[in-house]
Amino acid sequence: MKFCDDCGSMMKANDDVWVCGSCGAEEERNAAEETGMSVTDGQDETEVVDVSDVDDTQVAPTTEVHCPKCGNDRASYEMKQIRAADESETRFFTCTECEHKWREDDH
Structure with missing residues:
Protein backbone atom coordinates (compact mmCIF):
# COMPACT_ATOMS: atom_id res chain seq x y z
CA MET A 1 0.00 0.00 0.00
CA MET A 37 3.43 -4.77 -0.21
CA SER A 38 0.14 -6.62 -0.59
CA VAL A 39 -1.62 -6.30 -3.92
CA THR A 40 -5.37 -6.44 -4.45
CA ASP A 41 -6.86 -6.68 -7.91
CA GLY A 42 -10.39 -6.43 -9.20
CA GLN A 43 -11.90 -4.43 -6.36
CA ASP A 44 -14.69 -2.05 -7.24
CA GLU A 45 -14.02 1.67 -7.08
CA THR A 46 -15.71 3.39 -4.18
CA GLU A 47 -17.45 6.67 -4.65
CA VAL A 48 -16.17 9.60 -2.59
CA VAL A 49 -18.99 11.51 -0.91
CA ASP A 50 -18.21 15.10 0.02
CA VAL A 51 -20.03 16.02 3.24
CA SER A 52 -17.87 19.03 4.14
CA ASP A 53 -20.74 21.48 3.48
CA VAL A 54 -23.35 19.40 5.32
CA ASP A 55 -24.37 20.36 8.85
CA ASP A 56 -24.35 17.45 11.33
CA THR A 57 -28.01 18.11 12.16
CA GLN A 58 -28.91 17.42 8.51
CA VAL A 59 -27.35 13.95 8.66
CA ALA A 60 -27.76 12.78 12.25
CA PRO A 61 -30.98 11.10 13.38
CA THR A 62 -33.32 13.14 15.55
CA THR A 63 -35.51 12.26 18.49
CA GLU A 64 -38.10 13.85 20.73
CA VAL A 65 -36.26 15.12 23.82
CA HIS A 66 -36.51 18.30 25.93
CA CYS A 67 -33.67 20.82 25.47
CA PRO A 68 -32.62 22.11 28.91
CA LYS A 69 -31.62 25.49 27.46
CA CYS A 70 -34.48 26.61 25.18
CA GLY A 71 -37.23 24.05 25.81
CA ASN A 72 -37.35 22.80 22.20
CA ASP A 73 -38.65 19.22 21.93
CA ARG A 74 -36.36 17.92 19.15
CA ALA A 75 -32.62 17.13 19.04
CA SER A 76 -30.20 15.23 16.87
CA TYR A 77 -28.22 12.56 18.66
CA GLU A 78 -25.29 10.20 18.42
CA MET A 79 -24.19 7.40 20.69
CA LYS A 80 -20.58 6.69 21.67
CA GLN A 81 -18.89 4.09 23.80
CA ILE A 82 -16.74 6.25 26.11
CA ARG A 83 -16.58 3.98 29.15
CA ALA A 84 -15.74 0.30 29.57
CA ALA A 85 -17.13 -2.08 26.96
CA ASP A 86 -19.45 -3.69 29.51
CA GLU A 87 -21.11 -0.32 30.25
CA SER A 88 -23.84 1.28 28.15
CA GLU A 89 -23.15 3.90 25.50
CA THR A 90 -23.40 7.63 26.23
CA ARG A 91 -25.98 9.61 24.22
CA PHE A 92 -24.91 13.05 22.96
CA PHE A 93 -27.69 15.45 21.95
CA THR A 94 -27.69 18.68 19.90
CA CYS A 95 -30.82 20.82 19.99
CA THR A 96 -32.27 21.38 16.50
CA GLU A 97 -33.33 24.91 17.50
CA CYS A 98 -30.52 26.52 19.57
CA GLU A 99 -27.74 23.93 18.93
CA HIS A 100 -27.16 23.49 22.68
CA LYS A 101 -25.22 20.28 23.34
CA TRP A 102 -25.63 17.93 26.31
CA ARG A 103 -25.10 14.28 27.15
CA GLU A 104 -27.08 11.61 28.88
CA ASP A 105 -25.54 8.65 30.70
CA ASP A 106 -27.24 5.54 32.05
CA HIS A 107 -26.31 4.94 35.67
Whole structure:
Protein backbone atom coordinates (compact mmCIF):
# COMPACT_ATOMS: atom_id res chain seq x y z
CA MET A 1 0.00 0.00 0.00
CA LYS A 2 1.37 3.41 -0.95
CA PHE A 3 0.19 6.76 0.40
CA CYS A 4 0.41 10.12 -1.35
CA ASP A 5 3.13 12.44 -0.03
CA ASP A 6 1.01 15.49 -0.96
CA CYS A 7 -2.39 14.71 0.59
CA GLY A 8 -1.97 11.40 2.47
CA SER A 9 -4.60 9.48 0.47
CA MET A 10 -4.05 5.91 -0.65
CA MET A 11 -2.47 5.65 -4.11
CA LYS A 12 -3.33 3.09 -6.80
CA ALA A 13 -0.95 1.33 -9.15
CA ASN A 14 -1.39 2.28 -12.79
CA ASP A 15 1.20 0.48 -14.97
CA ASP A 16 4.60 1.95 -14.00
CA VAL A 17 3.33 4.78 -11.76
CA TRP A 18 1.40 5.24 -8.51
CA VAL A 19 -1.59 7.59 -8.96
CA CYS A 20 -3.40 9.37 -6.13
CA GLY A 21 -7.18 9.11 -6.50
CA SER A 22 -7.72 12.30 -4.49
CA CYS A 23 -5.24 14.88 -5.77
CA GLY A 24 -3.94 13.18 -8.94
CA ALA A 25 -0.28 13.18 -7.89
CA GLU A 26 1.88 10.59 -9.64
CA GLU A 27 5.01 8.78 -8.47
CA GLU A 28 7.25 6.27 -10.26
CA ARG A 29 6.89 2.70 -9.00
CA ASN A 30 9.92 1.03 -7.41
CA ALA A 31 9.93 -2.80 -7.63
CA ALA A 32 12.38 -3.20 -4.73
CA GLU A 33 10.21 -1.01 -2.49
CA GLU A 34 7.08 -2.99 -3.39
CA THR A 35 8.37 -6.45 -2.43
CA GLY A 36 6.71 -6.30 1.01
CA MET A 37 3.43 -4.77 -0.21
CA SER A 38 0.14 -6.62 -0.59
CA VAL A 39 -1.62 -6.30 -3.92
CA THR A 40 -5.37 -6.44 -4.45
CA ASP A 41 -6.86 -6.68 -7.91
CA GLY A 42 -10.39 -6.43 -9.20
CA GLN A 43 -11.90 -4.43 -6.36
CA ASP A 44 -14.69 -2.05 -7.24
CA GLU A 45 -14.02 1.67 -7.08
CA THR A 46 -15.71 3.39 -4.18
CA GLU A 47 -17.45 6.67 -4.65
CA VAL A 48 -16.17 9.60 -2.59
CA VAL A 49 -18.99 11.51 -0.91
CA ASP A 50 -18.21 15.10 0.02
CA VAL A 51 -20.03 16.02 3.24
CA SER A 52 -17.87 19.03 4.14
CA ASP A 53 -20.74 21.48 3.48
CA VAL A 54 -23.35 19.40 5.32
CA ASP A 55 -24.37 20.36 8.85
CA ASP A 56 -24.35 17.45 11.33
CA THR A 57 -28.01 18.11 12.16
CA GLN A 58 -28.91 17.42 8.51
CA VAL A 59 -27.35 13.95 8.66
CA ALA A 60 -27.76 12.78 12.25
CA PRO A 61 -30.98 11.10 13.38
CA THR A 62 -33.32 13.14 15.55
CA THR A 63 -35.51 12.26 18.49
CA GLU A 64 -38.10 13.85 20.73
CA VAL A 65 -36.26 15.12 23.82
CA HIS A 66 -36.51 18.30 25.93
CA CYS A 67 -33.67 20.82 25.47
CA PRO A 68 -32.62 22.11 28.91
CA LYS A 69 -31.62 25.49 27.46
CA CYS A 70 -34.48 26.61 25.18
CA GLY A 71 -37.23 24.05 25.81
CA ASN A 72 -37.35 22.80 22.20
CA ASP A 73 -38.65 19.22 21.93
CA ARG A 74 -36.36 17.92 19.15
CA ALA A 75 -32.62 17.13 19.04
CA SER A 76 -30.20 15.23 16.87
CA TYR A 77 -28.22 12.56 18.66
CA GLU A 78 -25.29 10.20 18.42
CA MET A 79 -24.19 7.40 20.69
CA LYS A 80 -20.58 6.69 21.67
CA GLN A 81 -18.89 4.09 23.80
CA ILE A 82 -16.74 6.25 26.11
CA ARG A 83 -16.58 3.98 29.15
CA ALA A 84 -15.74 0.30 29.57
CA ALA A 85 -17.13 -2.08 26.96
CA ASP A 86 -19.45 -3.69 29.51
CA GLU A 87 -21.11 -0.32 30.25
CA SER A 88 -23.84 1.28 28.15
CA GLU A 89 -23.15 3.90 25.50
CA THR A 90 -23.40 7.63 26.23
CA ARG A 91 -25.98 9.61 24.22
CA PHE A 92 -24.91 13.05 22.96
CA PHE A 93 -27.69 15.45 21.95
CA THR A 94 -27.69 18.68 19.90
CA CYS A 95 -30.82 20.82 19.99
CA THR A 96 -32.27 21.38 16.50
CA GLU A 97 -33.33 24.91 17.50
CA CYS A 98 -30.52 26.52 19.57
CA GLU A 99 -27.74 23.93 18.93
CA HIS A 100 -27.16 23.49 22.68
CA LYS A 101 -25.22 20.28 23.34
CA TRP A 102 -25.63 17.93 26.31
CA ARG A 103 -25.10 14.28 27.15
CA GLU A 104 -27.08 11.61 28.88
CA ASP A 105 -25.54 8.65 30.70
CA ASP A 106 -27.24 5.54 32.05
CA HIS A 107 -26.31 4.94 35.67
